[in-house]
Amino acid sequence: MFNYTFHWNQALKALPQLLDGALVTLQIALLSMVIGLAVAMALTLFRLSGNRILSGFTTAWVEIARNTPALFQIYMAHFGLGSFGIHLSPYTALLVGIAFNNAGYLAENFRGALKAIPETQARAGRSLGMTPLMAFRYIVMPQMLRIAFLPATNQAVWAILMTSLGVTVGMNTDLAGVTQALNAVSFRTFEFFALAAVIYYLIAKAVTLAARLAATRMFRY
Amino acid sequence: MIEIENVRKSFGSLEVLKGINLTVQKGEVLTIIGGSGSGKSTLLTCINGLETIDAGRIVVDGTDVHAKATDLNKLRRKLGIVFQQFNAFPHLTVLENVMLAPRKVLGQSKAEAEAMAVKQLTHVGLGDKLKVYPNRMSGGQQQRMAIARALAMSPAYMLFDEVTSALDPQLVGEVLDTLRMLASEGMTMICVTHEMKFAREVSDRVAFFHKGVMAEIAPPETLFGAPKDPELQNFLAATH
Ligand SMILES: Nc1ncnc2c1ncn2[C@@H]1O[C@H](COP(=O)(O)OP(=O)(O)OP(=O)(O)O)[C@@H](O)[C@H]1O
Ligand SMILES: [Mg+2]
Numbered sequence: 001m002f003n004y005t006f007h008w009n010q011a012l013k014a015l016p017q018l019l020d021g022a023l024v025t026l027q028i029a030l031l032s033m034v035i036g037l038a039v040a041m042a043l044t045l046f047r048l049s050g051n052r053i054l055s056g057f058t059t060a061w062v063e064i065a066r067n068t069p070a071l072f073q074i075y076m077a078h079f080g081l082g083s084f085g086i087h088l089s090p091y092t093a094l095l096v097g098i099a100f101n102n103a104g105y106l107a108e109n110f111r112g113a114l115k116a117i118p119e120t121q122a123r124a125g126r127s128l129g130m131t132p133l134m135a136f137r138y139i140v141m142p143q144m145l146r147i148a149f150l151p152a153t154n155q156a157v158w159a160i161l162m163t164s165l166g167v168t169v170g171m172n173t174d175l176a177g178v179t180q181a182l183n184a185v186s187f188r189t190f191e192f193f194a195l196a197a198v199i200y201y202l203i204a205k206a207v208t209l210a211a212r213l214a215a216t217r218m219f220r221y
Numbered sequence: 222m223i224e225i226e227n228v229r230k231s232f233g234s235l236e237v238l239k240g241i242n243l244t245v246q247k248g249e250v251l252t253i254i255g256g257s258g259s260g261k262s263t264l265l266t267c268i269n270g271l272e273t274i275d276a277g278r279i280v281v282d283g284t285d286v287h288a289k290a291t292d293l294n295k296l297r298r299k300l301g302i303v304f305q306q307f308n309a310f311p312h313l314t315v316l317e318n319v320m321l322a323p324r325k326v327l328g329q330s331k332a333e334a335e336a337m338a339v340k341q342l343t344h345v346g347l348g349d350k351l352k353v354y355p356n357r358m359s360g361g362q363q364q365r366m367a368i369a370r371a372l373a374m375s376p377a378y379m380l381f382d383e384v385t386s387a388l389d390p391q392l393v394g395e396v397l398d399t400l401r402m403l404a405s406e407g408m409t410m411i412c413v414t415h416e417m418k419f420a421r422e423v424s425d426r427v428a429f430f431h432k433g434v435m436a437e438i439a440p441p442e443t444l445f446g447a448p449k450d451p452e453l454q455n456f457l458a459a460t461h
Contacts, residue, residue, distance in 0.1 A: 124308035126294075127300075128298075129294045139321075
């Protein structure tokens, strides 16, 4: 019944390859967060604009990103756009899919954070002669980012883990892709995936820790 | 000069200001008293254009506040306003709170804005709190910071809306002292207040609001000494 014997040699020998893959994973996760944050900020401004079409766009984005599987979002970026003649490489499709997901979740984080900031804050800014945009930029936004920071960290971890879905669109250079390829030739399935899982875990923890440290340096109030 | 002519304002079907006429001269200190919901706060927010009006005019130094062509952001630099809630910006130090608008709105250099901020903060007795974050300060200190923040824009007029109402009783005095100081320096001020003793001491004139109407306006000796309006008589009797 249980006659699998562990052989770690092959897996450990492949460690440098796995770590190269981990770098690609980290790169995609970071890029997807940067793009996601920028888009989430734009979506938030759309929502605050008071324009029905713009805020409807934000609502649609947030609803789709949060209520459909991340896997489908990545599929859509690859095969969905493909059927419209837009052919993205696995790398780009994965990045776009995750950034789409990040933007939706982060925009929702921002919305929650904004609720915690009294309206009188922006009003005080307006009373000092600021335009609505200035009041947002200098008074509301910094407070919003602070409140949304830890939830955004969770999203960053989630982005790292989501990169593993890239194998479904043919991604073979990230940690999951490399692991998959090595497994296909060695059949040491458990060893390779266990090792990859440990690496994912360590990256996720490192990101969480780095974010905590950054938070204590950035937010001094 | 602030000229308020026949100003009407409704929220839905509730008429909150029912034709207010009032002129405040340069250098004058006017206090407004009156019961809850009588329209005092609404009038102040109409004066600086945070609220629209339905009829009448408000003219500040010749500029019609609610005219389409009026640049409200520019007009508001003239009109400092301080609210009951202190509205300290929690993510900025005391110094940064005061420097923000002069830097971003007036485009002052850092040195210029800092010099002004230090001057105003010292003036309200917060010269030793420059690098402190607002959450480390008492309500009275936060409110004095809000006053310094408004003064740093070099306004021609200061509007105060019950600035001591959210304070613990032992902190009211320090904020009222700050207002007294400004009054004695010749600042033009409109103060909505529940502090009758203060109103009596600092005001050139006191206005009594009742249900959206300015029921009486007179110098403090007259208004407190010989109130004519029956509602004012009730109000004064109730506050003693
Ligand atoms: N934005 C608003 N929307 C609807 N109603 C409002 C609004 N602001 C004020 N009101 C109503 O207008 C009336 C006058 O309010 P206002 O705040 O001017 O009174 P006030 O004299 O300042 O009273 P208080 O002493 O309690 O501060 C109140 O009945 C209030 O509920
Ligand atoms: Mg009020």
